[in-house]
Amino acid sequence: xxxxxxxxxxxxxxxxxxxxxxxxxxxxxxxxxxxxxxxxxxxxxxxxxxxxxxxxxxxxxxxxxxxxxxxxxxxxxxxxxxxxxxxxxxxxxxxxxxxxxxxxxxxxxxxxxxxxxxxxxxxxxxxxxxxxxxxxxxxxxxxxxxxxxxxxxxxxxxxxxxxxxxxxxxxxxxxxxxxxxxxxxxxxxxxxxxxxxxxxxxxxxxxxxxxxxxxxxxxxxxxxxxxxxxxxxxxxxxxxxxxxxxxxxxxxxxxxxxxxxxxxxxxxxxxxxxxxxxxxxxxxxxxxxxxxxxxxxxxxxxxxxxxxxxxxxxxxxxxxxxxxxxxxxxxxxxxxxxxxxxxxxxxxxxxxxxxxxxxxxxxxxxxxxxxxxxxxxxxxxxxxxxxxxxxxxxxxxxxxxxxxxxxxxxxxxxxxxxxxxxxxxxxxxxxxxxxxxxxxxxxxxxxxxx
Amino acid sequence: xxxxxxxxxxxxxxxxxxxxxxxxxxxxxxxxxxxxxxxxxxxxxxxxxxxxxxxxxxxxxxxxxxxxxxxxxxxxxxxxxxxxxxxx
Numbered sequence: 091x092x093x094x095x096x097x098x099x100x101x102x103x104x105x106x107x108x109x110x111x112x113x114x115x116x117x118x119x120x121x122x123x124x125x126x127x128x129x130x131x132x133x134x135x136x137x138x139x140x141x142x143x144x145x146x147x148x149x150x151x152x153x154x155x156x157x158x159x160x161x162x163x164x165x166x167x168x169x170x171x172x173x174x175x176x177x178x179x180x181x182x183x184x185x186x187x188x189x190x191x192x193x194x195x196x197x198x199x200x201x202x203x204x205x206x207x208x209x210x211x212x213x214x215x216x217x218x219x220x221x222x223x224x225x226x227x228x229x230x231x232x233x234x235x236x237x238x239x240x241x242x243x244x245x246x247x248x249x250x251x252x253x254x255x256x257x258x259x260x261x262x263x264x265x266x267x268x269x270x271x272x273x274x275x276x277x278x279x280x281x282x283x284x285x286x287x288x289x290x291x292x293x294x295x296x297x298x299x300x301x302x303x304x305x306x307x308x309x310x311x312x313x314x315x316x317x318x319x320x321x322x323x324x325x326x327x328x329x330x331x332x333x334x335x336x337x338x339x340x341x342x343x344x345x346x347x348x349x350x351x352x353x354x355x356x357x358x359x360x361x362x363x364x365x366x367x368x369x370x371x372x373x374x375x376x377x378x379x380x381x382x383x384x385x386x387x388x389x390x391x392x393x394x395x396x397x398x399x400x401x402x403x404x405x406x407x408x409x410x411x412x413x414x415x416x417x418x419x420x421x422x423x424x425x426x427x428x429x430x431x432x433x434x435x436x437x438x439x440x441x442x443x444x445x446x447x448x449x450x451x452x453x454x455x456x457x458x459x460x461x462x463x464x465x466x467x468x469x470x471x472x473x474x475x476x477x478x479x480x481x482x483x484x485x486x487x488x489x490x491x492x493x494x495x496x497x498x499x500x501x502x503x504x505x506x507x508x509x510x511x512x513x514x515x516x517x518x519x520x521x522x523x524x525x526x527x528x529x530x531x532x533x534x535x536x537x538x539x540x
Numbered sequence: 541x542x543x544x545x546x547x548x549x550x551x552x553x554x555x556x557x558x559x560x561x562x563x564x565x566x567x568x569x570x571x572x573x574x575x576x577x578x579x580x581x582x583x584x585x586x587x588x589x590x591x592x593x594x595x596x597x598x599x600x601x602x603x604x605x606x607x608x609x610x611x612x613x614x615x616x617x618x619x620x621x622x623x624x625x626x627x628x
Contacts, residue, residue, distance in 0.1 A: 167577075294604070295584060295587065295588065295604070295609055296587075296588070296591050296601075296602050296603060296604055296609070296612075297591065297592075297601070298601040298602065298603040299603055299604055299605065302603075302605075318585050318588060319588065322588040322589070322591065322592055325592055326591070326592060326595055326601070328601060435583075435584075435585055467585060481564075484581075488581075493581070493583055494583065496581075498560065498561070499560060
């Protein structure tokens with residue numbers, strides 16, 4: 091028997107979106123989404139590239155109501171979207187930009203505006219495939235993660251319990267992360283369907299824009315972001331306002347940044363641990379505690395093969411590339427990432443894979459890509475390539491590596507400090523990197539003096 | 541290749557220095573070349589760091605409002621013009 095559940099559990103008069111033209115109630119939003127669902131062209135898949143969050147959510151819900159599956163590529167670059175569209179051919183795209191070779195559907199907002207707010211709340215089969223979220227990895231070949239309505243719905247109810255307990259009055263949420271990324275999807279798209287949250291349609295990145303968008307929202311306010319965005323926002327010192335909660339994910343946050351943010355915005359800073367495959371798994375108050383509190387939806391098993399995550403709403407178990415130490419059933423400590431894995435701007439990559447690609451470039455005799463230190467924002471590379479300039483190497487790498495993983499700087503060296511066995515120790519790499527960097531700085535100083 | 545103005549060269553030096561672009565020299569950045577994505581190859585995290593460096597040096601806060609961030613950062617020329625227009 092097919093079981094189904096409502097697309098939202100909220101009251102029709104509550105506010106779900108602070109849209110470009112004002113507040114939109116749940117009832118009105120559902121009526122518009124249901125109408126849009128009848129207008130979508132015949133297709134199986136919808137690639138939702140909308141940058142305006144209201145448009146994204148409207149298109150996302152309309153697709154679910156119409157029984158279409160939304161495809162969420164890891165980024166909006168032409169070639170990434172075309173790669174996904176090439177595999178899921180029966181698709182259209184939604185959003186401001188058009189992609190060559192993909193039929194773009196233009197939402198006629200005027201036709202939706204008359205929809206009223208008395209539409210019945212649609213019920214969605216728990217087995218319906220609602221979305222495929224792609225993770226890019228380092229190679230740029232997107233890996234699909236299937237999200238059924240049961241996965242999204244139960245996952246979101248668990249997230250509300252974990253992050254937004256005791257919310258009765260309306261909370262207003264602003265996200266700086268895109269809705270297409272799992273972190274943005276779970277917080278800014280799905281939570282508003284199952285908790286009294288009204289989400290802002292904007293996605294600001296620059297500190298001034300974040301401040302302005304927050305000021306446009308009534309209190310209480312929640313900011314959903316990442317350490318890189320929050321670091322810049324705090325450092326720019328542009329906002330004097332109160333935030334109730336700051337939610338951060340995609341990369342580890344330092345205790346110092348968490349404390350600074352809590353003090354400056356009088357906010358609770360909650361860091362979230364998760365991945366695209368499983369969604370939000372755990373949280374902690376980084377300013378005051380190190381252990382992570384596991385969401386009640388999940389069970390963690392640590393064995394010789396690694397860390398395995400299970401939940402009734404997940405289609406399959408998820409293996410984490412993280413080393414985890416269980417404290418008790420509900421808490422764990424994070425002890426690092428599998429040595430080979432790096433996480434940059436919310437994208438996971440394998441160093442071994444990146445190194446193979448570097449070493450395969452014609453003219454590269456030897457080379458290594460690595461993370462210079464724990465708080466580096468970018469990878470760096472040491473390369474033996476007598477005939478190539480660093481810019482040639484970058485140009486070659488750019489062909490099959492995600493931009494976030496491009497090493498910077500690339501230093502050319504006469505040889506790598508390999509041991510007799512061929513092994514490269516991290517210490518030898520980091521030492522050579524530091525020496526090379528120093529000598530270059532001195533040389534620059536010399537030439538400036540001449 | 542179009543020559544950089546004095547302000548553009550100064551901004552190019554800030555870009556190279558603040559983002560550690562050790563493979564590019566300031567004089568190599570074409571005034572009309574796209575800064576983000578193709579072209580110079582900066583990404584959104586670079587944009588944030590650059591925005592901070594611009595604020596520190598010129599006391600100008602960059603804003604995109606609801607426009608695409610690409611439009612503000614555009615090229616060396618457009619960013620330099622934005623800073624000139626907004627500095628007191």
